[in-house]
Amino acid sequence: MQTSTRSDVLLRRSLASVWHPCTQMKHHETLPLVPIERGAGCWLYDFDGRRYLDAISSWWVNLFGHCHPRINAAIADQLGTLEHVMLAGFTHTPAVELSERLAKATGDTLGHCFYASDGASAVEIALKMSFHYWRNRGHPAKTGFVSLAGSYHGETLGALAVTDVALFKQTYAPLVMASRQVASPDWRLAEPGESPRDFAIRAAAALEKDLERHHGETAALIVEPLVQGATGMAMYHAEYLRRARAICDRHDVHLIADEIMTGFGRTGSFFAFDQAGITPDFLCLSKGITGGYLPLSAVMTRDAVYQAFYDDEMARGFLHSHSYTGNPLACRAALATLDLFEENQVIEAIRATGQRLVSAASRIAGHPRVRHFRSTGMILAFDVETADPHFARSFFEAALQRGLLLRPIGNTVYFMPPYVISSEEIDLLAGRTADILDLLAAA
16 A cells, blocks of 8 residues: 655645645646745755755745755844734834844935835835825825836735736726826837837836826825836836936825835845935835745835824824734844845845856747846846747746746746855756757747
8 A cells, every 4th residue: 555655645734724825726636736845045845855946036035045044043043032022112123223224225215114024015004104194294185006017016905906917906806996007118018129228218208197197196106116027027227217206206206116026136236226326205125025034024214204194193193003013033034134135245246146147048048939038137037939828837847847946927937046046056947947948849
């Protein structure tokens, strides 16, 4: 009689009890879950010893590899002191130190941090803060929001309102408030011969036209700086951000930078907006903030916004809360992550590693099925010309069989590995990905 392995047992238990995210559970009748036992560096290991190169940083969160000793030690040390305390009426050292260091990373322009637990919550907070700011300042008509076509900002109801990905939004449309979308500066949409910068200028002109008409009813513009993630790693020129900042200033509209994915070095600068030489009014952070260890998000804003809520009247305060706001364990993980940035010249290394990724992927760039090969910092993406309606699933399965964790978005394949990926691992990733393209092209 065949004996069930630990992996088999875990799979059965998971399918019976866990409702997995962003998943049609019925698909797991034919596409088994991957049971992971441990992680180390860029690799995840299953119970049978097979390993998978985590080329997408486990949904874009892991910066310095799995089970990093410095982050492990910081969390273990904090466990012996304080695991949690409510942040309403109380405070603690990790939250204060993290707030100060994040503010310093913005040149102290965004000096106030409000904490939550995940990216969508951060977006909700920024939207509410912007709306409430205008109300406190005597502009109650400024209740609307504008975002880019193809934008993704999360799947809670407020975040869905400024998201423009039909798969996530259509079903819940009756529950979601209306918002406006303006043209994306995604350079894949440019006319033949039009440079990414020129196309960004044209998209900014569309934003100007929109706000000329609607600024009196608009609280904020929200953007994913430089890279729109879930719409297929749409990349654009920093000139759009420069012009958007000026347009928002002219029309008294807030600028919200959703750097949940692009923050902490992913685009080759600490924050993506740094490349435009601008500062937003609100900055949403999550994912890599703890190095991929614990749930944490933050919204940072200017003193002028903070002062609009500073009043004797309770109703003028920002009455929003999360039970685990500013959790000490998560804040210590974030502080350890910032230590790694400061001690190891990570931004310079990211730029070099990003160039190494592009160089190693030359076979991919020249593949006859590949379109719009592109990169920004440590994010590399390309679109695959295919008639297969199940391309993403087919590619995902083929990658797993070759020891790679890759999760295409539609027909877009992307790399977003941990920063510690070695040259040998880059060659392995690029080579095996090119092999998969050849295999699927021949099918």
